[in-house]
Amino acid sequence: MLLVFWFAPESMNTRTHNGNQLKQAAAEFAASLVEDGMKVGLGTGSTASYVVEALGRRVAAGLRIIGVPTSEKTAEQAKSLRIPLSDLGTHPQLDLTIDGADEVQPGSLNVLKGLGGALLREKIVAAGSARLIIVVDESKIVKTLAEKSPIPVEVVPFGWPATQAKLQALGCTPALRVGATGEVFVTDGGNYIIDCAFGPVHDPEKLDRDLNNVIGLVEHGLFLGMVTSVVVAGSNGIATLLPAGA
Numbered sequence: 083m084l085l086v087f088w089f090a091p092e093s094m095n096t097r098t099h100n101g102n103q104l105k106q107a108a109a110e111f112a113a114s115l116v117e118d119g120m121k122v123g124l125g126t127g128s129t130a131s132y133v134v135e136a137l138g139r140r141v142a143a144g145l146r147i148i149g150v151p152t153s154e155k156t157a158e159q160a161k162s163l164r165i166p167l168s169d170l171g172t173h174p175q176l177d178l179t180i181d182g183a184d185e186v187q188p189g190s191l192n193v194l195k196g197l198g199g200a201l202l203r204e205k206i207v208a209a210g211s212a213r214l215i216i217v218v219d220e221s222k223i224v225k226t227l228a229e230k231s232p233i234p235v236e237v238v239p240f241g242w243p244a245t246q247a248k249l250q251a252l253g254c255t256p257a258l259r260v261g262a263t264g265e266v267f268v269t270d271g272g273n274y275i276i277d278c279a280f281g282p283v284h285d286p287e288k289l290d291r292d293l294n295n296v297i298g299l300v301e302h303g304l305f306l307g308m309v310t311s312v313v314v315a316g317s318n319g320i321a322t323l324l325p326a327g328a
Contacts, residue, residue: 102128104219105182108315109133112180112217118146121173123207124160125181126153126200129217133180138163150176152207153200154270170210179211184231184303185224186216186312189326192286193312194227196234196303199259202271205301205308213310220316227286227304232257232277234303235293239274245298246276252292254278273300 109132116122116137124134134149134156141147141164149165150173151157160167170176181204185194193216195201208214224230233254237245246256259267259275267275283289286304293302312323 101219101221104315104317105129105217106132108217108219108313108320109180110136111315111320112215112313113137113140115215116140116145116147116178116180120177121148121150121168121175123176123179123181123211123214124149124151124156124165125179125217126151126156126204127182127198129182129219130156130180131159133217134159134163134165138165141165148173150179150207152179152181152203153198156200170207174210176207176211178213178215179208180215180217181208183216183218183222183305183312185227185229186218186222186309186314186323187224187227188323190306191216191309191312191323191325192227192307193305193309194231194233194303195305196236196275197231199234199267199269199275201234201275201303202236202269202273202301205305208305208308214305214308216309216312218312218314220314223314226282226284228280229282232279233283233289233293234259235276235278236269236271236273236300236302237276237298238300239272241298242274242276245296248296248298249276249278249293252278252280252289252296254280271300 113136
């Protein structure tokens with residue numbers, strides 16, 4: 083089901099808008115949904131950074147919230163904006179998490195995340211939230227998950243080649259993630275990420291089960307049945323997607 087709220091922010095012009103402006107418009111709309119007194123999960127990535135920026139302005143204007151960041155990078159940004167922070171140990175139940183995604187499937191609202199490298203903490207925080215709002219621009223909407231992006235899989239460094247072989251046996255082309263200078267990418271949790279190119283995934287629930295049975299795998303980037311709504315910015319304004327049947 084699609085529930086639509088359309089408006090045309092001044093920053094978005096059908097002739098001059100770009101990807102960053104779309105992300106910012108969607109992020110600011112999502113941030114406006116945060117209410118006074120909420121405990122809020124703060125996502126990671128370029129779109130989520132716009133959400134944190136918008137929340138920082140609202141906090142400066144008097145909004146009272148407690149933020150739980152999903153990465154060290156997000157924590158640093160939130161601290162710079164004087165957003166009060168805590169953790170799931172102190173606040174195990176959050177009212178709302180706002181995060182970005184790499185791909186979104188309408189209807190199911192299943193999403194693919196993890197290209198930003200924070201998928202484990204993002205999923206932990208999302209699982210502790212009453213609501214998960216995903217914010218994207220229209221380029222992230224897909225018919226089938228993984229049709230554009232690999233599925234990031236976080237693995238423990240010990241024996242990672244053996245884990246990678248098990249992932250390959252599931253039918254993907256795996257690639258250990260490296261940084262710009264060739265060093266192995268290490269997550270905030272001290273793990274590696276293997277990007278698994280499966281191609282379009284027509285049965286994400288089965289793949290979820292198969293991945294969870296791989297020894298050495300910590301978490302993967304399929305977020306299934308977790309999303310409450312998706313805020314999408316397009317050239318004509320903002321739309322909100324709800325799950326089928328909602």
